[in-house]
Amino acid sequence: MTSAVTTAYPVTAPELSGAARGRRRNFGPWPWILPAGIGILFVFGYSLVDLLQQSFKYRGAWVGLDNFRLVVTDPLFQTAIFHNALLLFTVPILVALALLFAILLFETRRGMRFYQSAVFLPYLLPIPVVGVVFGQLLQLNGALNSGLRALGLQSFALDWLGDPNQALVTMSAIIIWKEVGFGTILILARLISLPTELLEAAQIDGAGFFKKHLKITLPQLRPVILFYAINEAIVMVSWVFNYVYVMTNGQGGPGDATMVSELYIYRSAFQNQAPELAAAAAVLLLISTLFFIVGFFKVQSRSQSGVLDE
Amino acid sequence: MKRRGIAGAMICASVILISSLGSTGATAVTPSRAAFPTGPVKLVMWWWGEQEAPGAKLWLADTIKAYKVKHPNVTIQTVLQTTDGLVPAFAAAAAAKKGPDLQYFWGGIYAQQPGWDGQIAAVSDYIPAKELAHYINASTEEAFQGKIWTAPWYVNPSFPVIARKDVFSKYKLTVPTTWTDLLKACDVLSAKGVTTIAGGIKDGWFGGWLYSIIGAQSVTSSNDVISAVVGKQKFTDPIHAAWWTRLQETQSHHCWNTDINSLQLYQAQQLWVSGKAAMTVVAGPDTPNFVAKVGASKVVVMPMPKWGTGAFAGKLGTTSQTIGITKWTKYPQVAADFLMFSHQKAQLNNWFARTGSMPADDRFSIAGVKDPVKRALFTSVLAGGPYLENFIPAQLDTDAVFTNAQLVLKGTRTGAQAAANMQSVMERLRKTDRNLVKNFTAWSK
Structure with missing residues (x-):
């Protein structure tokens, strides 16, 4: 993976400044993962929090570990x-x-x-x-x-x-x-x-x-x-x-x-x-x-x- | 890597869990009392009933068509539900607060619970009391603190036993009307390899039927059952437990088809049609159809053979299948208007014509019914006993009645053990449903 990146850069990167290259390296794969990650987090993360909340409540009222x-x-x-x-x-x-x-x-x-x-x-x-x-x-x-x-x-x-x-x-x-x-x-x-x-x-x-x-x-x-x-x-x-x-x-x-x-x-x-x-x-x-x-x-x-x- | 693995694991576990549990919980929405709308209105109706009242689908199509003529701006879309899916589908819809505008319910607790949970509006908020007074069983099963939750649609005589005279006479027997005679008949017929009563309990529902038609013989009213629910009586008390012993007797006398635990309710009834069984139990609205398949001259329609001395021994039960208006509908007044329209004389007569069963309205003229089987059934339900299954929590039905009936009929649990288990499930339910005692107590008043 690393070798593929280094061999590809000379072709596409001459116009990028050193600082820009640094930023790209720092972000790593996250910009690519983020959109899907947000989607997954929204769909499942929200539901999971809701599920946890529900497990501690009865008809909206907090009941601790009763359930x-x-x-x-x-x-x-x-x-x-x-x-x-x-x-x-x-x-x-x-x-x-x-x-x-x-x-x-x-x-x-x-x-x-x-x-x-x-x-x-x-x-x-x-x-x-x-x-x-x-x-x-x-x-x-x-x-x-x-x-x-x-x-x-x-x-x-x-x-x-x-x-x-x-x-x-x-x-x-x-x-x-x-x-x-x-x-x-x-x-x-x-x-x-x-x-x-x-x-x-x-x-x-x-x-x-x-x-x-x-x-x-x-x-x-x-x-x-x-x-x-x-x-x-x-x-x-x-x-x-x-x-x-x-x-x-x-x-x-x-x-x-x-x-x-x-x-x-x-x-x-x-x-x-x-x-x-x-x-x-x-x-x-x-x-x-x-x-x-x-x-x-x-x-x-x-x-x-x-x-x-x- | 380890952290990433755990994060991934959390996401995956969430997928698994969330796929098995949707977000639930309903809040009440106050229905508006707006004037009848003139713009386009679309109502969705989820219903069940074709299974027990064949022809209901055609009646519904006719009624919607007639209503469209009266109100061209109203479109009603119907969705037929499965037996196993009826309750869970509505529960899911109620949790999401979207789904049908009109919802079918079985009577009693099945209509009360959605009312208690704020999922339906009381039809008495939209339908005048004078009109509702004609709806059969509305005041006994659907009433709660002065309100009526749902509008009865058709009556379910619950549940007739149909006996084949030809099968009994072949073995020199008469149709048994007492418990003792029934057990004797079971001994004779089982020795000949013939099933006395055909039943299928794999899907559980038949357990509730048996509870109602055998158990009702020892109680004095539906309030006895509610008393056991709220803890004033016990399900191990003789009036509530004796039916389990009767059920065990039917098992030990080999009354049932041996495959009762691997057949579904409706599958087993076909054994009676084919002459492999002498008796079976059928849904009231479907009774005339079963009689017609064999021929009225060969059939006796009767209540469960009598064993008890209670007021309802030797009587059929009565319950009405009902329609409710959901809390989230935009047009409760249109939904109510449609329900009232469905109780007009033309629709009541058409219901009988399409299904051969009785609409839940005392304005329907029984005198006009020529068929003696139907007339006898319709007359009996007007003075019928309570349908017990409708007066216990639905969970007690599934977790105790269905399951114990399966085990007693398999011979792996005694009647006494079943009664004890039912009592312990009830005690537990009073803890898990914190409003249960309050709601049932209020219902019984």
């Missing part, structure tokens, strides 16, 4: 947070599956493009479509269970979304099905860009499939895997609303079996007319999400300085 106390002690909110935490357990499954599919696709010579599309397609489907389709498919007397019964597998024909002990697991499986394509493509792209010499050398030395990928491929994929894992952790904490809303008709049911924090916030704000409690819950979600987002940016900055430049 937070009410939210934190709400068994439904506790359940919602617990479910978000449980959903985090899908992240290692997602990473493992994405890694497996990526390596299999990498090793596949014939029909790679087809398999690539097949794995990536669910990620492209709109969540409402996925929700409606799975909602129908997974009914107790839906297509899946009818198929299982026809095959004599009655004991596997569960009430996938209607049983409170089963619903969150089913929801997790659907999220995994939809999200794994993103990770597969991400990891595969990195795999393809890796230098092949090491793999070839290992093969010549007699390394098998597992040893080759475990000892050579995996260490080189670490930044991408970390990036994907953090991204998915953010999804599980704060982006699963659509799945739950569409598949449970906005109820988070049966009972509170699939209630998550986002749905709690939505229902508080728009269904229960309690915007202050929604604001307090949203602030708490912001704080918890922040941990992941800081991690996300750290990985991204590492990727930018390392992986992407390679």
Whole structure:
């Protein structure tokens, strides 16, 4: 970057005084970032301040931490947070599956493009479509269970979304099905860009499939895997609303079996007319999400300085 | 770099949160009592109801067209809402203080709460009391401290059970009218692999229906329910809790379709149409349509089989679906004029012609209704019981009634546990909604 600037200046800068050049250097990238920055700050910064203010008020009157106390002690909110935490357990499954599919696709010579599309397609489907389709498919007397019964597998024909002990697991499986394509493509792209010499050398030395990928491929994929894992952790904490809303008709049911924090916030704000409690819950979600987002940016900055430049 | 990362993180987290929460909060705007405008006026009406009163859309188009002839300067645009979206969409509009000029509400608390929150103007500020006195259920569900929040539109006999005589007779049974007979029928039919009552509770709404039609049998008035809401009674008291036990009995006697938790309300009713179930519960305005699908000679329309000894046992409930005028409309007097126009005789008769259901106006002549099913339904609602779901906080409905009904019908929660949970949710709501006790107490007077 620096060398590009120094080589360009002699062509465009002879008419600028030394002081003007100094000023330009001092401002750095900020003049370019500022317009968009102001826009973002206005749209989101204002809303964030408003959100924070609301979380400390009730019908316009200051109530201190009351809203937070009410939210934190709400068994439904506790359940919602617990479910978000449980959903985090899908992240290692997602990473493992994405890694497996990526390596299999990498090793596949014939029909790679087809398999690539097949794995990536669910990620492209709109969540409402996925929700409606799975909602129908997974009914107790839906297509899946009818198929299982026809095959004599009655004991596997569960009430996938209607049983409170089963619903969150089913929801997790659907999220995994939809999200794994993103990770597969991400990891595969990195795999393809890796230098092949090491793999070839290992093969010549007699390394098998597992040893080759475990000892050579995996260490080189670490930044991408970390990036994907953090991204998915953010999804599980704060982006699963659509799945739950569409598949449970906005109820988070049966009972509170699939209630998550986002749905709690939505229902508080728009269904229960309690915007202050929604604001307090949203602030708490912001704080918890922040941990992941800081991690996300750290990985991204590492990727930018390392992986992407390679 | 670290600071930049945190700043970026803050922005990103804000995007996530703000996408899930808009700015909310409404303030009251005093409506003007300006003369009827002569310049161009555009009103937007958000409504619901085609789902339970098919033909409502055509009626609305007819009425708007007729009103346009009377007032060429007034244009009314209608937007049909989904069942799940009706309340949240209006809440979002109210927060932004823009949206519809006329808004559809379910009766009772669904009309009271927007009034308490300053989102709607009382229609009694614009419609004369003499006129409002004709609107069925206005004084029981929509009245608050001398005002009437919304104008009833059509009546919802709530909620009739429809039974197929042909299915019962096939198994040598008669249509049960008492609880004991119902449970016996459930035992017989479930042993034969036939569903006694078809229901779908995945979307929750059916829980509220069940609460109202089973629970009403043990209370003496809607004020009993309000007393439990404000803490003078408890939802674990026998008159409020017994219905949960009845519900559990229906589960243990295998009265319902096994997939009740994975079907939505309207999906499940089709099991009755196809003859796979002997009974189901339907929306009052839609009852004649269901009867017509099977044939009136094969169907009995009735209240929920009787178990209680309360004044409303063996009776249908009555509620009116209503229209309110939003606080932010520029033309409340035009909106009110349109509502009054919709209650004129021609429109009342056209409502019945289009939907086969009853307009919420006592000037509509039941004597002119030839169909015995419709006539019986319309007559019953004039002396109907309270529709309980409309007298509890909407959040208690979703957080306790919907959820517990799902769990009891799945067999994972007992009736007693459900009642205890409902009581604890109520106690919590009294803390979170600091105006709840005050508003409900004022409403009950």
